Amino acid sequence: MSTLRRTFGVDEAGRGPILGPMAIAVVALESRQAGALCRAGVVDSKHFGAGPDACELRARLAEQIRSKAIACEVRLVEVEEIDHYTWRGQLNALERRVVTELLRELAVAHGDRIVCDGATLFSPLRALFPWLEARDHGESVHTAVAAASIVAKDARDRAFASIAARYQPEFGPIAGGGYLNAATRRFLDAYQARHGGLPPEARKSWGNKDAANLSLA
Structure with a gap:
């Protein structure tokens, strides 16, 4: 059994569009996997831009991420649920609920590192995971968060397509x-x-x- 520390990266895609679902992803990596994915070009999904070529690149990288990651989960939050929470001014609460469910499904332990993209959005989750790191532009610093951003965006790309x-x-x-x-x-x-x-x-x-x-x- 590996004793290397796992980093769970968390990011979303599709919060802002009017059409289609939002995707939220959690990707867990150990250091050697993070290094390999970084060398393969895993960076913040926004760096790839839009259009068919960008979608194809994200799809290829998402496949590599899924093959190398210790864990990789993505959930599509459908329009009806987004509307239900947004009308009540609770879209942030919806994102936090989904992330909490994903982290619990993945059996995150105290020895694991959790890095979420979004300081204000995810800081409240420290009440449940005191060691959680919530930071802006986390995908620019942590490969696990960049990987989560790619997996989420790929899922959102496919749903919109x-x-x-x-x-x-x-x-x-x-x-x-x-x-x-x-x-x-x-x-x-x-x-x-x-x-x-x-x-x-x-x-x-x-x-x-x-x-x-x-x-x-």
């Missing part, structure tokens, strides 16, 4: 990853005009006024 493919025959491509940009607004306006409401994959709680008034005019 499925949504975009579902609607492409009727509305054409949806660019921009589900964020409320011009392309997404055009899709949502067209969907509303044709079906009389937002699609089920849209967060009704997102930006409140923005979700209720999508027209570019």
